[in-house]
Amino acid sequence: MSDSNSLVTKEVLGQLYKQMLLIRRFEEKAGQLYGMGLIQGFCHLYIGQEAVVTGMRNASNKEKDSIITSYRDHGHMIAAGMDPGGVMAELLGRSDGYSKGKGGSMHMFSIKNKFYGGHGIVGAQVPIGTGLAFAHKYKSDGGVCITYYGDGAANQGQVYESFNMAALWKLPVVYVIENNRYGMGTSVSRASATQELFSRGSSFGIPGEKVDGMDVLAVIEAGEKALNYAREGNGPIILGMQTYRYRGHSMSDPAQYRTREEVSKVRAERDPIDKLRDYISENNSLTSEEIKGIDTEVKEVISAAANFAQESPRPSLNELYTDVII
Amino acid sequence: MAELTYREAVADGIAQEMERDPNVVFLGEDIGKAGGVFKATVGLYDQFGPDRVRDTPISEQAILGAAMGAAMTGLKPIAEIMFSDFLAVCWDIVANQIAKSRYMTDGQVNVPLVIRTANGGGARFGAQHSQSVENWSMMIPGLKVVAPSTPRDVKGLLAAAVRDPDPVMFFEQKSLYPVKGEIPDGECIEELGKAKVVREGSDVTIVALAAMVPRAVEAAERLKTEAKISAGVIDLRSLVPLDTQTIFKEVEKTSRLITVEENPRLCGWGAEVSSIVSEELFWNLDMPIIRVTTPHIPLPSADELEDIAIPSVEKIFQTVLRSVD
Numbered sequence: 261m262s263d264s265n266s267l268v269t270k271e272v273l274g275q276l277y278k279q280m281l282l283i284r285r286f287e288e289k290a291g292q293l294y295g296m297g298l299i300q301g302f303c304h305l306y307i308g309q310e311a312v313v314t315g316m317r318n319a320s321n322k323e324k325d326s327i328i329t330s331y332r333d334h335g336h337m338i339a340a341g342m343d344p345g346g347v348m349a350e351l352l353g354r355s356d357g358y359s360k361g362k363g364g365s366m367h368m369f370s371i372k373n374k375f376y377g378g379h380g381i382v383g384a385q386v387p388i389g390t391g392l393a394f395a396h397k398y399k400s401d402g403g404v405c406i407t408y409y410g411d412g413a414a415n416q417g418q419v420y421e422s423f424n425m426a427a428l429w430k431l432p433v434v435y436v437i438e439n440n441r442y443g444m445g446t447s448v449s450r451a452s453a454t455q456e457l458f459s460r461g462s463s464f465g466i467p468g469e470k471v472d473g474m475d476v477l478a479v480i481e482a483g484e485k486a487l488n489y490a491r492e493g494n495g496p497i498i499l500g501m502q503t504y505r506y507r508g509h510s511m512s513d514p515a516q517y518r519t520r521e522e523v524s525k526v527r528a529e530r531d532p533i534d535k536l537r538d539y540i541s542e543n544n545s546l547t548s549e550e551i552k553g554i555d556t557e558v559k560e561v562i563s564a565a566a567n568f569a570q571e572s573p574r575p576s577l578n579e580l581y582t583d584v585i586i
Numbered sequence: 587m588a589e590l591t592y593r594e595a596v597a598d599g600i601a602q603e604m605e606r607d608p609n610v611v612f613l614g615e616d617i618g619k620a621g622g623v624f625k626a627t628v629g630l631y632d633q634f635g636p637d638r639v640r641d642t643p644i645s646e647q648a649i650l651g652a653a654m655g656a657a658m659t660g661l662k663p664i665a666e667i668m669f670s671d672f673l674a675v676c677w678d679i680v681a682n683q684i685a686k687s688r689y690m691t692d693g694q695v696n697v698p699l700v701i702r703t704a705n706g707g708g709a710r711f712g713a714q715h716s717q718s719v720e721n722w723s724m725m726i727p728g729l730k731v732v733a734p735s736t737p738r739d740v741k742g743l744l745a746a747a748v749r750d751p752d753p754v755m756f757f758e759q760k761s762l763y764p765v766k767g768e769i770p771d772g773e774c775i776e777e778l779g780k781a782k783v784v785r786e787g788s789d790v791t792i793v794a795l796a797a798m799v800p801r802a803v804e805a806a807e808r809l810k811t812e813a814k815i816s817a818g819v820i821d822l823r824s825l826v827p828l829d830t831q832t833i834f835k836e837v838e839k840t841s842r843l844i845t846v847e848e849n850p851r852l853c854g855w856g857a858e859v860s861s862i863v864s865e866e867l868f869w870n871l872d873m874p875i876i877r878v879t880t881p882h883i884p885l886p887s888a889d890e891l892e893d894i895a896i897p898s899v900e901k902i903f904q905t906v907l908r909s910v911d
Contacts, residue, residue: 326659359692367690376658376695381682387651388683394652395659398611398637405655418678421645425652428643583693584728585752585826 261539262478270545276318276476277540278554280310280533283335285562286344287507290334290351293566294511299351302380303365306335308474308506311532312438313339315479316406319487324403326396328376328389330410331366332438332505340375342368344561345568354572361575362583374403383409383416386435390422393433393496404432404490412443414457420464423496427464430495434486435461437498438473440505445517458500466496473501474530477539504530587770593763595737596626596702599744600664602773604634607662610748613640613649614666614702623668624704624763646676650701654684657699662748670705670719670757677722684753685728700747700754705733706797706848707896708761713884716892718848720795721855723755724825730778731825733757735799737767739823742776750778759796779827783836787818790842790910793833793859795822798846798897805902812903815910825855830862837863841872844906846897851882878905 268276287305294303306313309332317339320327329336337347342358350357350368358368366380376392379385389407396403413419414437426433437457441448448455458468467489471482479501486497504526508515515523540546546554590598604610612630614622618641621628631639642649646667653663667673673680680701687695707716723731730752734740740758747754784799785806794802799821806817818836822829837843843863845856856877863875878897886892 328655359690359694362692363690367686369687369691369694371658371694376655377687377691379683381678384651384678384683387648387679388655388658389651390648391652391655391657392659393655395656395661398656398661399659418647418651421643421648422651424643425645425648429640579692583691584689585730 261535262475262481268477272318273536273540273545274550274554276314277533277536277551278558279314279317279339280476280536281554281558282344282561283310283314283338284533285558286338286348286565287334289562289566290348291507291511293352298570300353301364302331303351303511304332304509305507305511306332306505308526309438309440309503310335311476311479312436312473312501312503315476316436316483319480319483320406321403324401325487326374326376326392326403326405328385328392328405329378329408330382330385330413331378331380332410333366333368333378336408337368337370337375340370340373342370342373342375344565348565348569349572352569352572353575354569355575356568356572360579362579383413383418385409386413386416386419387422390426390431390433393426393431394429396432397429402491404434404487406434406436408436408438410443411437411439411441411448411452411457414460415452423461423464423466426496427466430493432490433496434490435496435498437500438503439500440503442505442509442517444509445513447517456500458498461496461498466498468498468500470500470502473503474532474535476532476536587768589766590737590769591763592737592740592765592767593624593626595740595769596744596758597629598769599741600627600630601633602741603745603748604630604638609660610662610664611638611640611656612664613642613652615642615644615668617641617666624760626758626763646672647679650676650679650684653699654679654697657697658687658695662698664700664702664748667701667703669715670703671714671717673703673719673722680729681726685726688752689728696751697753698751700744700756702756702758704760705757706759706761707885707892708797710887710889710892712887716885718880720755720757720825721849721853724855724858728753729826730754731757732778732823733759733796733825734823735759735762735796735821737765738769738774739776741769741774743778743823745775746778754778757796761797779824779829781823781829781832782821783818783832784821785819787840788816789840790815790817790844790906791820791836791840792817792844792846792902792906793820793822794846795825795855796848798848801897801899802846802902804899805906808899808903809906813907815906817906833859833863834867837867838870841870842910843871843875844878844909845875846878846902848880848896851879854879873909876905876909878902
């Protein structure tokens, strides 16, 4: 674990642990409900990458900063403070979902939580996030847009149009690359001419930093620095989070492009939740009872979210024609 | 009343809205210091400054991404895509992001932006800078689609588009930029989704859009003097919403409908109008609905070729003459 955050308080460590565990248990439950046929369509699980959004959320200004991401978005929504029940209900296509079932797994928003989606097209959120940053600057509201994208999207042309515009206009945006090592079924080494994705802003004068995205404290440290840099008017900055997804690209991907041993090794050696739990124990920050208490609380929250979603009514058929020009 | 050109009406309309609402920002390639490649935005940069009138890199995806992101937070961006052909470069943002967000978010997110673009042929620019692509937008649920034919409508419909809570695709016909017309003094705003009967007629109804409107009117004038045929002309002005009621009302009077569109033949907007009228008014019709369109070809550059491709006054005149017998 990064130890430059030795000032992180016991309470914060507990919150980080709880947040990451909440995301993991949510995703495990979503996977389970998908297997039972209760969730249909696409479902991209975030298991393994929890430290990235949890750390960035902790580093951000919750009142001011906006967030936008791709379709692997459940973790981002929970980290943004959205209600797990509402997110789960949307996955199940129910009327209490964040979009009343009209968005689904990949397309959920909460303006209240400054979460601007949930975007299904690889890379499309990058120019839009740049636009959110443009609005922060135009309104001088002190906010920064945290724009997440994956290693797959890093090879999209629109990313570089956005880099140029953001650097030219010195927009307050932190581009967070969640490099989970596979763009769908193709590894970064087989898809990217250069693998140091965080350095790809160099042609535009955008600084980039490589971060251990499996270490929540390292994410917080890098996130705080990057957010300050953008907030102070220096323009965009890139964080290259080295992370890993344990599950397939989506529920329909058996992930045969990598070995079981590879996944097991990451789980055993780098798991962000295990690592934080060990760190907390070693430093006697929380007692094992306190940790167990968090585990139980998270289990209950997720169980309640799943029940809420399953009991939520199906959307009214009238919803087909609402919120659109007819 | 002031007489302005169609291109001056663009700047006039944008200025009216920027003066009214500080949330209106304008971005695009060469729109500011250069005044627009068609000189349709001259003076705005000096009047409103570089923060509100932003020259962008040649990056259509970034332009529309910036506009959408800004619109989601309450700004009212007007984004220019220099030629409508270039919409293909950023169509993902238009079709998959901008058009669908209000629906997918259950109304949490509005995307109140206007995408202005120079559309259509007649300038010998060849196949990649001359297309009429308003039908592309018409096919995407969630977009409003406007194409004015007069300076007054440019200003009034642009104002309405800026104030509308939905994304509006605003197609300016580039061959109309030099055309002059009267604009009322004071605030000018029209209603979106209303067609205009620009000429009454009792024998046949011609439905047209943008540059095809003045051609249809000229053809109607010749039909009257040369063939004693009374042809009415409807300027659709908007494809979405589509003012079917005005079309029905006129066609009920004449029992004959001809559509004139600059779109290539297959799936041009006239096909949709024809389909709707066939379903609703089949028993009122005295003849099949006829579409005058550009053929299904990329537009050629040479003037002789381009002129015979795009519906001309002569072609409209002859088509009506042959059909209304």
